[in-house]
Amino acid sequence: MTAFTKPLATLRHATGMPTGRLALWWLLASEIVIFGGLLMSYVMHRIGHPEWANQAAHTNQYIGLTNTMVLLTSSLSAVIAHRHAQLGNGKRAAQFLWLTILGGIMFAVIKFGFEWPHEIAEGFIPSASGFWGFYYCAAGLHAAHVIAGATVMFIVSLDALKNKELQRVELVGIYWHFVDVVWIFLFPLLYIAK
């Protein structure tokens, strides 16, 4: 049996892609189907129920804008972390991952600390209407992905700090960008189209 000198996730076989990255793309394909199904359902209902426009008018587009900025900026720090990992500088990569995590924390604090409590206090709870049901479901599922991504990113950063498993910096970064892409569509659907 041959001893592996490199992590399995970095090896390439028939596809010419590192195994870890290939697996990540398949994971993202499953995520596209999950979020895609949810967002397509929302779009269909939104077109079928024009009265939802009255409900959507109550979402705060300034908070949506702020959170979009936060996520876009955190994506920038994630990709710069990947760049440092490519250059073999694990310490800098870890630092940029922490910046990305900070973006994720800011996003969660804005959503769960300000936006949702305000909306719930106004009576816009998930059972208030079909719109609010979709709103909390879509934004909540997305926020769960932000929290999961930030948690995994922290674990990856601890290894990166020791210059270990640097390929994971790219993988967790690609996942983070996907979460950003989902928000890019959620923002106009929930906050702009009124």
Next chain:
Amino acid sequence: MTEHAATAAAHAEEHHEEHIHPASYYVKTWAILVVLLAISFAGPFLGIKWVTLTTAFGIAIVKCFLVCARFMHLNIEKRLASMIVLIAVVLMGLFFSGVSPDIMKHEGDNWVNIAANAETVRRIEREGADGKKLDEEVEKRLEEHEHGGGAKPEGAKHE
């Protein structure tokens, strides 16, 4: 792994590692994304429906492509990754095309979705009382309901 495959793999690895973009490349991409975000946010303030839809969803698609290509590196990734993503997007489209006629419309040739119609009218009645401005489509739907819910074909099946 055969010797040939190992050589190809090593080459592929080198090829991928050649693509280390300068930090400025990513900062420029981020700046473009921020400008696009500002446009999509400003669009609805003009109050023109097609401008809102174009700036909101058209720009969302452009932003999506930018993030996928430049941050997720799909532009330099093996085509297989794009194909995997495409399969998922096609499945999403298949779902939409199959289900949308039943959801986006509340009545067809041989059926009426009474519950959905009733929900629309109930909401409009409740929220209209708050003095909120209803858009034309909502008003039209309300009017149709008041005049008997529109023409229903003979033997229409209620859901």
